[in-house]
Amino acid sequence: MIEQALVVQYLRRWQVERANILADRVAACGGAQLPEPVQMDLAAEKDNMPVSPALAENRAIVRALLGASEDVMDRPLYVGSNRLPACLFYVNGMADRTQIMLILEALTSQSRNDPIPPPGGALNLETFQQLIPSATITGVGSMGQVLEALLNGDSVLFVEGLTLALVMPTDGLPKRQPDEPTTEPTVRGPKDGFTESHVENLALIRRRLRDDRLRVEKFTLGTRTHTTVLLVYLLGLAEPGIVNEVRRRVSRIQVDSVLESGYIEELIEDESFTLFPLVKVTERPDVVVAGMLEGKVALITDGTPHVMLMPSTLVAELQAAEDYYDRWPTSSFIRTLRIIYVFIAFLGPATYVAITTYHQELIPTNLLITLITAREGVPFPAVIEALAMELTMEALREAGVRLPKVVGQAISIVGALVIGDSAVQAGLVSPVMVVVVALTAIASFIIPLYAMSLAVRVLRFAFVVLAGVFGFFGIVVGLMALYVHLVSLRSFGVPYLSPMIPPSWGDQRDVAVRVPWWAMRRRPRFMPLGNRSRMGLSNRPHAPERKEGGKPGAATD
Amino acid sequence: MQQQISGGLYAAVLAIMGSVMPYMLLPRALVQYAGQEAWLAILLGGLYGLAVSLVTVWAACRFSHRDPVKALRCAFGPWAALPVALLYSALNLLLSALALHDVQTFTSILLLPGTPGWVLAPMIAGVAIYAVVRGVEPVSRIAFAVFLPMVLVILVLPTGLFREFDILQIDPFLYRGLDGLVRAISVTLAWTGQSIVALSFIRHLSPKVNPYLWTAIGVGGAHVLLSVTMALITLVFGSVLPGRLLYPGFELFAIIAVSEAVERIQAGVMVLWLAGGLLKVTVNLFAAVEELSVTFNVHRRGWITAVLAVIAMGAAQILPGPLQRTGLTAQAWWNILHVGLQLAILLLLAIGALVGRLRQGAMASG
Numbered sequence: 043m044i045e046q047a048l049v050v051q052y053l054r055r056w057q058v059e060r061a062n063i064l065a066d067r068v069a070a071c072g073g074a075q076l077p078e079p080v081q082m083d084l085a086a087e088k089d090n091m092p093v094s095p096a097l098a099e100n101r102a103i104v105r106a107l108l109g110a111s112e113d114v115m116d117r118p119l120y121v122g123s124n125r126l127p128a129c130l131f132y133v134n135g136m137a138d139r140t141q142i143m144l145i146l147e148a149l150t151s152q153s154r155n156d157p158i159p160p161p162g163g164a165l166n167l168e169t170f171q172q173l174i175p176s177a178t179i180t181g182v183g184s185m186g187q188v189l190e191a192l193l194n195g196d197s198v199l200f201v202e203g204l205t206l207a208l209v210m211p212t213d214g215l216p217k218r219q220p221d222e223p224t225t226e227p228t229v230r231g232p233k234d235g236f237t238e239s240h241v242e243n244l245a246l247i248r249r250r251l252r253d254d255r256l257r258v259e260k261f262t263l264g265t266r267t268h269t270t271v272l273l274v275y276l277l278g279l280a281e282p283g284i285v286n287e288v289r290r291r292v293s294r295i296q297v298d299s300v301l302e303s304g305y306i307e308e309l310i311e312d313e314s315f316t317l318f319p320l321v322k323v324t325e326r327p328d329v330v331v332a333g334m335l336e337g338k339v340a341l342i343t344d345g346t347p348h349v350m351l352m353p354s355t356l357v358a359e360l361q362a363a364e365d366y367y368d369r370w371p372t373s374s375f376i377r378t379l380r381i382i383y384v385f386i387a388f389l390g391p392a393t394y395v396a397i398t399t400y401h402q403e404l405i406p407t408n409l410l411i412t413l414i415t416a417r418e419g420v421p422f423p424a425v426i427e428a429l430a431m432e433l434t435m436e437a438l439r440e441a442g443v444r445l446p447k448v449v450g451q452a453i454s455i456v457g458a459l460v461i462g463d464s465a466v467q468a469g470l471v472s473p474v475m476v477v478v479v480a481l482t483a484i485a486s487f488i489i490p491l492y493a494m495s496l497a498v499r500v501l502r503f504a505f506v507v508l509a510g511v512f513g514f515f516g517i518v519v520g521l522m523a524l525y526v527h528l529v530s531l532r533s534f535g536v537p538y539l540s541p542m543i544p545p546s547w548g549d550q551r552d553v554a555v556r557v558p559w560w561a562m563r564r565r566p567r568f569m570p571l572g573n574r575s576r577m578g579l580s581n582r583p584h585a586p587e588r589k590e591g592g593k594p595g596a597a598t599d
Numbered sequence: 600m601q602q603q604i605s606g607g608l609y610a611a612v613l614a615i616m617g618s619v620m621p622y623m624l625l626p627r628a629l630v631q632y633a634g635q636e637a638w639l640a641i642l643l644g645g646l647y648g649l650a651v652s653l654v655t656v657w658a659a660c661r662f663s664h665r666d667p668v669k670a671l672r673c674a675f676g677p678w679a680a681l682p683v684a685l686l687y688s689a690l691n692l693l694l695s696a697l698a699l700h701d702v703q704t705f706t707s708i709l710l711l712p713g714t715p716g717w718v719l720a721p722m723i724a725g726v727a728i729y730a731v732v733r734g735v736e737p738v739s740r741i742a743f744a745v746f747l748p749m750v751l752v753i754l755v756l757p758t759g760l761f762r763e764f765d766i767l768q769i770d771p772f773l774y775r776g777l778d779g780l781v782r783a784i785s786v787t788l789a790w791t792g793q794s795i796v797a798l799s800f801i802r803h804l805s806p807k808v809n810p811y812l813w814t815a816i817g818v819g820g821a822h823v824l825l826s827v828t829m830a831l832i833t834l835v836f837g838s839v840l841p842g843r844l845l846y847p848g849f850e851l852f853a854i855i856a857v858s859e860a861v862e863r864i865q866a867g868v869m870v871l872w873l874a875g876g877l878l879k880v881t882v883n884l885f886a887a888v889e890e891l892s893v894t895f896n897v898h899r900r901g902w903i904t905a906v907l908a909v910i911a912m913g914a915a916q917i918l919p920g921p922l923q924r925t926g927l928t929a930q931a932w933w934n935i936l937h938v939g940l941q942l943a944i945l946l947l948l949a950i951g952a953l954v955g956r957l958r959q960g961a962m963a964s965g
Contacts, residue, residue, distance in 0.1 A: 513710060522874055
């Protein structure tokens with residue numbers, strides 16, 4: 043229940059005209075709760091409301107601002123031998139109970155024998171900094187800061203006669219352990235992934251990047267969610283222009299809520315009307331660190347394990363972390379295969395539809411006979427057949443994602459097998475179409491990043507329709523429009539098709555093929571960077587020189 | 600800030616403009632007049648194209664930022680730039696409509712038999728509008744992406760055709776006399792003079808590169824390539840048969856059979872030529888939009904592009920069928936119209952440059 047008299051008293055003490063108006067309105071209220079408009083007006087003023095020296099008023103105003111929330115706890119206590127009244131506020135579930143107990147013990151038991159403030163001393167922040175076993179104790183002067191601290195999981199202590207509220211970090215938000223990223227697993231490489239805690243995510247980055255030039259800037263986004271967003275970059279490597287641009291775009295965000303990094307992504311990207319991700323989103327700390335070492339900037343959003351890395355390019359979206367952990371010839375082979383399969387993923391069904399519908403003359407005779415035999419009896423044109431199969435495949439995939447894990451896999455496999463086999467046996471689709479759709483589905487799974495895979499999936503439908511209506515002509519027109527689109531895309535000013543377009547010949551060593559690490563002496567040229575040198579000159583490994591008559595590897599004099 | 604392009608991209612645009620459409624449409628007409636010397640007609644006609652483009656570049660370089668239309672507008676008002684801009688835009692709109700018509704006809708005949716051209720035209724126009732609105736960089740990058748494989752294909756072409764070569768097909772020299780050659784050259788002028796489109800791209804060319812050199816590479820390279828393919832057509836088909844084929848350049852690829860599995864290479868060429876054709880529509884539309892926008896100081900070009908594209912689309916539908924169209928290329932009045940427009944634009948540019956120079960001199964002395 044709100045003690046309205048104390049709230050009125052607090053507002054009158056403030057001695058500001060608008061506070062007096064508010065006090066009149068509160069005084070006019072009856073009942074256990076303040077009416078909603080009055081609560082809203084109080085909330086609008088919270089940043090200007092000072093902490094009162096009267097403890098009871100502070101308690102009343104915090105209660106009035108937070109409403110009758112069950113989880114907001116206030117623990118009255120007396121500190122020191124002179125029994126100075128105080129009150130500890132915290133939000134149950136968000137604050138760590140162990141730390142609360144430690145603070146309470148220090149305030150009540152340990153200070154029992156001495157007066158507070160000590161004789162001849164003043165009642166101030168330092169008095170309590172000596173007393174309470176907390177890493178940091180900060181004093182805040184406004185009710186807005188008090189509420190912000192409380193809602194971040196910190197504890198707030200009000201003391202009679204003190205015009206500061208003492209904020210102690212007791213964050214005990216529910217967390218999960220860093221485990222393997224679900225969307226980007228690797229065979230070789232680190233198995234820890236980001237979690238929902240921005241503090242832990244930053245620690246995961248710092249663990250790999252123990253560089254004193256790592257810079258972290260904090261933003262709070264969302265007028266209601268107050269989501270913490272961290273801008274992380276390496277001083278001297280990240281180009282100041284890009285850092286400033288990211289800072290500018292993040293600073294201008296004015297939304298009421300940020301629940302996931304996707305909210306921010308759509309508010310800071312260069313171009314909204316595109317299927318392609320212009321920001322790389324990853325759950326892997328090693329990927330973020332590797333990106334920052336190439337001059338990129340990371341944005342960590344509290345509450346999500348997905349960290350954004352910018353600027354991004356099409357090539358970066360097709361690279362997997364493992365490409366740099368496996369041996370370079372195998373990595374290069376897999377990377378090339380991946381690029382080929384990207385083309386199959388979005389052009390496979392369209393090409394099949396175009397050839398079988400309009401351009402049979404392009405198929406070698408033997409293959410044509412096989413295709414015609416396979417399609418015999420199928421009542422639909424190839425385009426309808428392809429669209430139906432692709433839609434079924436997408437539905438199965440979506441169902442597999444939404445269903446519980448154990449059931450999901452079974453549904454996907456059974457669905458694919460049963461529906462595919464039954465459809466062929468019923469003569470609704472041709473076996474060749476099943477092969478094409480299956481190959482396409484496998485190809486789209488090869489794309490390492492989910493956002494890119496989604497873009498390819500959507501494009502595939504557009505190209506199937508174009509091929510079904512206009513054959514190769516439709517595909518050429520579609521490809522040309524796609525090319526124009528991709529060429530004109532930018533990610534924080536960096537061309538999206540870099541380093542292929544505009545061509546940067548020196549950077550081709552890390553596109554379709556990855557050269558050995560010792561040959562990648564310089565960081566990418568297409569990125570505006572402070573320092574291009576990645577390593578020294580003499581990193582190429584050599585077998586030890588063989589002394590005459592000696593064994594290889596033996597120590598030389 | 601104005602987008603800039605490199606010398607390579609600029610040359611690729613000029614090369615594609617000078618080679619894609621003539622590759623399909625010129626051989627038939629040229630062989631009819633010049634016989635086995637058609638390749639020479641292209642080379643000599645190319646000299647005119649080179650001269651037109653170099654004079655255009657020279658005139659453009661007389662103005663600040665290589666932008667004659669803007670300079671004239673700023674110095675004397677929009678009416679001073681209007682004659683050049685209107686003539687130039689009209690010519691490019693006509694060329695865009697012709698290219699659109701050619702692509703839709705080719706597609707209707709070889710790729711989608713029975714599909715009316717007006718069904719295909721909106722798609723082509725749609726892509727052209729999108730590319731033009733996106734600016735000079737995407738347009739020139741497509742040109743580069745099409746030009747590079749095209750050069751590779753033409754370089755590899757002789758290896759697939761050498762069994763069909765008959766050196767006697769080009770012997771004796773000047774079999775049809777000098778008249779035929781001159782007539783064929785006059786037919787090429789309307790095509791080669793299209794290199795005047797350099798006017799819209801020169802202002803975007805990076806100031807670090809030599810504009811004359813890259814213009815010469817682009818326009819000269821296009822005509823050398825075209826001449827080589829013309830020579831190949833003559834070596835394979837002789838000097839009579841190509842005059843009876845609608846698209847001899849296309850048939851050249853149709854006879855290549857590397858093995859039983861790889862027997863229809865023309866599919867690849869079709870794709871390249873289609874892309875090149877779409878690009879020609881786009882580049883001419885871009886040129887028309889660019890000069891009109893600069894003249895009237897329009898920054899948001901969407902609506903101008905859309906209006907001009909619709910006009911081009913409409914014009915493409917009233918043009919005659921493929922046989923009449925190839926006949927049209929050889930008509931004297933048609934070629935005079937084109938060459939006249941090209942020369943008129945050059946003349947106006949030269950006058951503009953001269954007046955600008957005089958005014959500058961007067962201001963300096965005053």
